[in-house]
Amino acid sequence: YKAHWKRDNPNGWRGHWSWRQVHSNNYGFRDIEVPPNTHRLVVVMTWDEPPASAGAIDQRLWDLELWLQHNPGNPPADPWTNVPPPQFRAWSWVDNVVYLIVERPAAGTWRMKSVPYDAPSTSWNGYSLPVGMAAVVIRGNTQPDMSLTATAAPSGIVPRGETFEIRTTVSNPSYILSGVHIENTARPGVRLVDVRTTRADGVTMDFTNAAGNPSTDFTLGNIVQGRSRTVIWTFEAQFNGSHNIRFRAWSENGGTRELTVPVSVQDL
Numbered sequence: 152y153k154a155h156w157k158r159d160n161p162n163g164w165r166g167h168w169s170w171r172q173v174h175s176n177n178y179g180f181r182d183i184e185v186p187p188n189t190h191r192l193v194v195v196m197t198w199d200e201p202p203a204s205a206g207a208i209d210q211r212l213w214d215l216e217l218w219l220q221h222n223p224g225n226p227p228a229d230p231w232t233n234v235p236p237p238q239f240r241a242w243s244w245v246d247n248v249v250y251l252i253v254e255r256p257a258a259g260t261w262r263m264k265s266v267p268y269d270a271p272s273t274s275w276n277g278y279s280l281p282v283g284m285a286a287v288v289i290r291g292n293t294q295p296d297m298s299l300t301a302t303a304a305p306s307g308i309v310p311r312g313e314t315f316e317i318r319t320t321v322s323n324p325s326y327i328l329s330g331v332h333i334e335n336t337a338r339p340g341v342r343l344v345d346v347r348t349t350r351a352d353g354v355t356m357d358f359t360n361a362a363g364n365p366s367t368d369f370t371l372g373n374i375v376q377g378r379s380r381t382v383i384w385t386f387e388a389q390f391n392g393s394h395n396i397r398f399r400a401w402s403e404n405g406g407t408r409e410l411t412v413p414v415s416v417q418d419l
Contacts, residue, residue, distance in 0.1 A: 152375060154285075158375065158376055158377070160290070161291070162291035162292075162325040162326065162377070163291055163326070163376050164291065165287070165288040165290070166285070166287055167183045167286040168283070168284070168285050168286075169181035169263070169283070170282070170283050170284075172281060173215060173267050173282045174271050174273045175267050175273075176273075177267070177279070178265055178267060179264070180226060180262050180265070181284060182262050183262075183263065184260060185256050185258055185259060185261050185288055186258060188258075188290070189255070189288055190254070190292055190326075191252065191255075192251075192256040192261065192287075192289070193251070193252050193286065194250060194253075194284065195249075195286075196241075196249050196263070196282065196283070196285075197247055197282070198213070198265070199281045200212055200213065201278070211246065211247050213267075213269055213270050213271065214242065214244075214268040215242070215247075215265050215267060215268060215280065215282065216265075216268050217240070217241045217249045217250070217251060217263070217264070217265065217266075218239070218263070218264040218265075219239035219251055219261060220237050220238060220261065220264065221238050221256075221259060221260070221261055222259050223235055223262040226262075237264070239253060265284060291325035291326035291376055292325040293326055294404050294406070295323050295325035295326050295376070295404070295405050296324055296405070297321060297331075297402060297406060298323075298408065299319065299321055299333075299398065299400045299408035300320050300410070301318060301319045301320070301398065302317070303315075303412045303414060307414055307415050308417060308419075309414055310388065310419040311390070311417065311418050312387070312388060314386065315386055315414070316386075317384045318382070318384075319333060319381065319382050319398050319410070320379050321381075321400050321408075322374075323377070323379065323405070327375055327376065327404075328402045328405045329373050329402055329403040329404050330370070330372075331370070331371040331373065331402040332368060332371065333371060333398065333399070333400040334368040334369070334400075335398055336398065336409075337395065337396065337397040338386060338394075338396050339394045339396075340388070340389060340390040340391075340416055341386040341387060341390075341394060341416070342386060343367065343384065345384075346369070346384055346385070347385075348371070348381065348383065349381070350372075351372065388414070389416070390416060391417055393413060393415050394415075394416065396411070397409065398410045
């Protein structure tokens with residue numbers, strides 16, 4: 152989702168991309184703007200290698216470094232003359248993919264640069280390396296304050312023997328909630344009849360067979376900033392009395408939330 156769409160607001164993110172040809176006497180760079188109060192800057196670089204020969208020890212031939220420079224100024228014509236040192240630098244001895252993660256980056260211009268530590272020479276090898284760089288400027292909190300809410304039957308009173316619905320909603324105020332799950336952890340005095348939810352693409356999924364599962368656990372996937380996902384639980388009221396129906400939602404980066412919905416079952 153981050154690679155295809157932007158949510159360019161204080162709680163979202165921005166994306167930047169760059170393609171360059173790099174050889175021993177030429178580096179590639181792209182300047183990006185990082186606004187104030189940015190939580191995280193992630194930059195990834197990769198390049199295409201020529202096919203390895205049969206029996207080669209390593210599939211990778213060349214070494215490129217990824218540099219990040221804050222407020223670098225005008226780029227010199229010669230990549231090795233008056234170049235300010237990078238605040239952040241990454242390389243790999245075995246892979247052609249390298250990345251950098253900067254927490255709470257300073258506001259201003261940042262230059263992501265592909266530097267030829269060991270690259271082909273156009274005069275000798277006759278080719279350059281196709282290089283791609285991508286950056287994500289995460290403005291929202293990377294550990295969003297996930298919320299779990301629910302609505303129950305009117306006044307919380309349900310006639311015994313009848314069915315009723317509880318709607319649980321997981322909402323996300325910032326960035327992306329990753330790997331969201333929800334489950335019904337307790338349902339005293341009632342029987343689970345049906346569970347349904349509408350996917351992000353608008354398709355409604357009905358899980359009637361879930362009724363026999365004593366610990367129903369569903370994945371809701373990723374929830375983007377400003378959006379929510381709702382699960383509708385259908386129960387049958389079986390035993391009179393006041394009952395607490397409990398739910399739990401959790402995600403990889405948003406923590407865990409628990410919720411209790413009181414229901415009164417009566418003969419009406």
